[in-house]
Amino acid sequence: MAKRRSSARGGLGCLLLIVIIVGGAMWLSVYRNWRGPGPATHHTTVVIPPGATLAAAARDLEHAGAVRSTTGFLRFARYFGSGAPIRAGEYEVAPHMSAKDILALIQSGKTVQRMITIPEGMPSIEVFDRLASEKLLTGKLPMPPEGSVLPGTYSFQRGEPRRAVLKRMQDAMTQTLNHLWMTRKANTVVNSKQEALTLASIVEKETGVPEERPMVAGVYSNRLRTGMRLQADPTIIYPMTKGKPLGRRIKLSEVRAKNDYNTYAMTGLPVGPITNPGKASIAAVLAPAQTDAVYFVADGKGGHVFSTNLQDHNANVQRYYNLRKAEGTR
Incomplete structure (x- = not known):
């Protein structure tokens, strides 16, 4: 009887040992292939195309070195x-x-966010570029049509x-x-x-000075209201460069040139925008400063001096x- 009990205990012990070994092996496998550190040694980007299956994504992940095997x-x-x-x-x-x-990552939709910035006042030809x-x-x-893009990131x-x-920019x-x-x-003064x-x-x-925008808008609103010409230099340049920098001083012949944009040679607004304005400039013309000023000129410090006569x-x-x-410039 003692030998029989001893033999039974030995059999159970062996079985338990096998269970422990198998269980341990399974745990190690789960840890190594699922919960433990993956094989990627550096930051790796993987693109999951629209409509891709999990199997297709797994192949891409293996190819990128992010997982050990597609099957696993x-x-x-x-x-x-x-x-x-x-x-x-x-x-x-x-x-x-x-x-x-x-x-969990590829199920989350937390994709890499890349950014592109359109500065205020960037013309459409440069947005395109x-x-x-x-x-x-x-x-x-x-x-893109001029003025159709909202500057931003x-x-x-x-x-x-x-x-x-x-x-997205136009929307x-x-x-x-x-x-x-x-x-x-x-x-x-705008009607549309x-x-x-x-x-x-x-x-x-x-103007590149944010706080001046309502004042500049007020000056131009006064000019439009009284029939004065806007005489805005950028409207001379736009037909020649489509908004890109001219790179030189404006010629007298260009000041006098008659076209749909040059506000030195015409009254009223140009035929359309000359750049893509930002939100602050749009807000300024829709709520211009209450002012009697009809002139302004640069003050040499980045801003402008305004006058009524x-x-x-x-x-x-x-x-x-x-x-x-005095600064040696002309």
Whole structure:
């Protein structure tokens, strides 16, 4: 009887040992292939195309060195992962990120956010160049109409169509203009959203000092209201360069040139915007400063001096010329 009991205990002990060994091996396998550090030794980006299956994503992950094997990743994802769908986009896999965390990442939609910035006052020809030169975007791009893009910083994903990014910029302008139009004040001189964009584009080009925009808008509003010519230098340049810098002084013949933009040779607004104005400039022309000023000239410090009559304006102009001469500039 003693021998029989001893033999039974030995059999149970062996079985228990086998269970422990097998269980330990399974735990090690789960840890190594699912919960433990992954094989990636550096930050790795993986792009999941729209409509990709988990199997296709697993192959891409293995190819990028983010997981050890496609088969293993799929097996453990099936048994231990959530059933949430994966989401298209570009993902950044951190060094040694576990397969468990990688699955959660590509299910989260937390894609790499890349940014492109359109500064206030950037003309459409330069917006086009900036989008066209971004190598991570794809597809052809139409030239955006002047004034149709809202300046700002926009996120995009690798492989996204350029047209899609441009549409977001244009939708943002449409939404912003619609909202600001509803807040316009009684002293605004513009009669349409297009006129607001056109005048705002001139204000944008005439001052880089944010707090001056309502005042500059007030001056131009006074001129439009009384039939004075706007005489804005950027409107001379636009037909020649489409908004890019001229790179030299304006010639007298160009000041006198008659076209749909030159506000030295015509009264009223140009035929359309001369750049893409920002939100602050649009808001300024829809709620211009209450002022009697009809002139302004640079003060040599980045801003402007405003005046209500030609005599004071001429004196301000002379002071500006004297300052430039003292600084050795013309």
